[in-house]
Amino acid sequence: xxxxxxxxxxxxxxxxxxxxxxxxxxxxxxxxxxxxxxxxxxxxxxxxxxxxxxxxxxxxxxx
Numbered sequence: 001x002x003x004x005x006x007x008x009x010x011x012x013x014x015x016x017x018x019x020x021x022x023x024x025x026x027x028x029x030x031x032x033x034x035x036x037x038x039x040x041x042x043x044x045x046x047x048x049x050x051x052x053x054x055x056x057x058x059x060x061x062x063x
Contacts, residue, residue, distance in 0.1 A: 009040035019050070029053050032063045 012035055016026040030037070033049045041049075052063040 007042040007044060009042060010046075012039045012041060012046065013037075015041070015043065015046040019046075021050075025053075032056070032060075034062055 012030065013026070016029070021029070029035070029050060030039075032053050035041070035049075049063060056063060
């Protein structure tokens, strides 16, 4: 049986820093995705949530 390789979980703050997100956008992402401070996600989850945030209508609620 092959072992499934899973992407590593990384703190959202680390991914935001690497993406050079301003503090306001990280706060908006956390609010929209319902992510608490210290939340760990994969790079793919972070990228998808950030894309949904940036492409939603203003005041669009959670993503």
